[in-house]
Amino acid sequence: MKKLLICITAILAVGTASAQPVSPPQWTPPKWTPAQVVHLQALIDNMPAEGLADCQISSSFDIEDANAATIAAKQLAQAYLQGCLKGLDRARWHIKSRDNLIDNDKLIRLALSRNELGPLFEAYKPQNPHYQVLRTALATEADPQKRAAIALNMERWRWMPLYLGETYLIVNAASFEVTLWKNHKKTGTWPVIVGKTKTPTPIFDTKVSGVILNPWWEIPSSIVAEGIGAMVRNRPATARRKGYVFQNGRYRQRPGPGNALGLMKLIMPNPYSVYLHDTSNKKLFANSVRTYSHGCVRVGDAIGFAKTLLAGDQSDAAVDAILDEGTTETLKMTKSIPIYIAYFTAEGSGDAGVIFHPDIYRRDGITAVQTVSSKPSEQDVCHS
Numbered sequence: 001m002k003k004l005l006i007c008i009t010a011i012l013a014v015g016t017a018s019a020q021p022v023s024p025p026q027w028t029p030p031k032w033t034p035a036q037v038v039h040l041q042a043l044i045d046n047m048p049a050e051g052l053a054d055c056q057i058s059s060s061f062d063i064e065d066a067n068a069a070t071i072a073a074k075q076l077a078q079a080y081l082q083g084c085l086k087g088l089d090r091a092r093w094h095i096k097s098r099d100n101l102i103d104n105d106k107l108i109r110l111a112l113s114r115n116e117l118g119p120l121f122e123a124y125k126p127q128n129p130h131y132q133v134l135r136t137a138l139a140t141e142a143d144p145q146k147r148a149a150i151a152l153n154m155e156r157w158r159w160m161p162l163y164l165g166e167t168y169l170i171v172n173a174a175s176f177e178v179t180l181w182k183n184h185k186k187t188g189t190w191p192v193i194v195g196k197t198k199t200p201t202p203i204f205d206t207k208v209s210g211v212i213l214n215p216w217w218e219i220p221s222s223i224v225a226e227g228i229g230a231m232v233r234n235r236p237a238t239a240r241r242k243g244y245v246f247q248n249g250r251y252r253q254r255p256g257p258g259n260a261l262g263l264m265k266l267i268m269p270n271p272y273s274v275y276l277h278d279t280s281n282k283k284l285f286a287n288s289v290r291t292y293s294h295g296c297v298r299v300g301d302a303i304g305f306a307k308t309l310l311a312g313d314q315s316d317a318a319v320d321a322i323l324d325e326g327t328t329e330t331l332k333m334t335k336s337i338p339i340y341i342a343y344f345t346a347e348g349s350g351d352a353g354v355i356f357h358p359d360i361y362r363r364d365g366i367t368a369v370q371t372v373s374s375k376p377s378e379q380d381v382c383h384s
Contacts, residue, residue, distance in 0.1 A: 029066040030109040037063045039117050040073055047079070050125070051138060051154035055084035070108065073117075077104040080124035083158035090159055092363070094204040095340055097161040126157040127184050128164065133348025141354075146346075149356060152364060153346040160340065161205075169208065169339040171276070171297055173201045174357040175347065176290045178276065178299060180308065188308055191300035193279070193290040200361045201295050202272045203343050209336040210267040211306045213319065214255035214328045219244075220273060223294060224251045255328055262298075263323055264306045267330070268339055276339075278302035291360055297341070309333065 032040075044057050057075045061068030081099045111120035125131060131154060138150045164181070171178045173194045180188035195201040219228055232239040232246050239245070243254035253259055262278020272295065279298040284290060292298075299305050303323070307316050313334050322329050345364055349355045359365075 027105075029070045030112050032066045032069050032112060033115075034063050036112060036115070036117055037061075037069050040069055040076075043117070043121055044072065044076060047076075049139060050080070050135065051151035052079050052084060053151070055079045070105075073108050074104050076121070077102075077108070077124055080121060081158065081162060083155045085152070085155050092200075092203055093156075093159055093343075094202065095160060095342065096205055097159070099162050102162075124162070126160060126162065128157065128160075128181070129184060130344070130348040131157045133350075134346060134354060137348075137354040146354075146356065149346045149364060150354060153344050156342070156344055160342070164340070165338045167337045169337060171201075171339065171341045172347065172357075173203075173297075173341065173343050174345045174360060175355070176288075178297065178305070188305075190302075190305050191285050191290070192276075193284055193292050193298040194360075195293050195295040196291050197361060199294045201293070201297060201341060202274060203341055204270055204272060204274075205338060205340045206268045206270045207336040208266050208268045208276075208309065208333070208339050210330055210332040211310060212265045212267060212328065212330050213306075213322045214263060214326055215259070215261045215265040215277070216255060216328060217253040217259055217261045219251040219253060220294070255326060262302055264302050266306075266309075266339075267332075274341070276305075289358060289360070309337075 047053060047055055047057070055075075057079065058068065058072045061072055081102065082097070107120060108117075111117050134150050134154050134157075138147060138154070141147045141150060164184075167180070167182050169178060169180055171192060171194075176192050176194060178190050178192050179186050228239075228244055228251060231242075232244050232251065243256050243258055245252055245254065253261075258280050260280065261275075262280055265275050265277040268275055274295050274297070276297045276299050279302070281298075282300070284292055284298075285300045303319070307314075307319055310319065310331055310333065314331050319331075322331075343361065343363060345357045345359050346354050347357070
């Protein structure tokens with residue numbers, strides 16, 4: 001399995017839009033042994049164990065029909081990689097995947113030649129350990145609602161890219177946590193505050209390339225309209241005390257202890273104006289359900305979080321010195337890392353098995369999800 005996983009990872013790590021697989025002019029099905037056809041049928045029969053009970057796979061093929069077996073194997077690979085809950089349409093799920101670049105035909109041929117069909121489909125599964133915990137729980141869970149939640153969240157893992165990166169961050173809006181992963185091992189966890197139900201944190205991915213210390217807050221127009229604009233115009237003394245200014249046609253807040261972004265903000269460009277940042281209102285982290293922002297993600301122990309990301313590039317002492325000076329400074333990371341803002345209402349927790357989180361955004365019900373527009377929100381969503 002390791003060689004096949006390396007092959008898949010290499011395709012995803014370096015693949016581009018111009019690297020779309022091209023079928024040979026005269027396609028011929030690969031050779032299947034009777035034992036391999038039987039193995040394929042067993043994999044198809046085992047789909048409910050992977051949370052793929054609703055998938056439609058061509059499962060009626062003769063043991064000598066290599067073409068039909070190959071078609072079924074490709075359909076199964078597609079289900080493993082991208083799921084099959086078509087009715088959900090991945091509503092509001094804007095995490096990009098290049099799994100369509102995987103040349104399943106080539107990999108199936110390679111697996112058959114090495115007699116490694118089982119290892120290939122193991123390599124097609126999400127590699128984060130949360131998926132395996134969910135899979136294990138699905139086999140024994142008797143409660144229908146919990147089974148449905150487990151299967152749905154296994155599907156959400158298939159909506160994630162198979163290759164997440166060697167080091168990556170996952171924000172789970174449903175669990176109010178951001179976690180740091182290295183080689184699919186969790187190395188750090190921090191509590192977060194996410195968007196209100198009226199201004200939910202969007203689901204997307206981008207890359208973190210650095211940290212801004214003592215940041216200015218560029219105030220979104222929607223929040224200016226809520227009262228900050230009127231304060232600056234009508235109560236200038238109060239506005240100055242809170243750090244609000246109007247400069248070059250825009251409203252901003254100066255760095256300082258009362259700044260809505262706190263003492264740090266990640267550099268993570270995205271079309272939603274959503275960022276991970278510190279906050280001056282830390283008492284809210286004591287609450288178990290933390291839906292208070294306009295969409296941005298506030299991080300508990302934000303400076304410790306920033307120091308962890310900057311380790312190897314900046315010393316803790318250097319970060320502290322900049323914070324003490326109070327000057328705005330951008331610290332770049334030598335190597336940017338992916339960050340996935342996701343939504344998992346059921347996730348693995350080691351020996352504790354599966355933890356079920358509140359469906360704060362009401363996205364687990366098929367009806368609720370189908371009625372949601374899949375277009376990115378155009379509003380300014382970021383706030384403290």
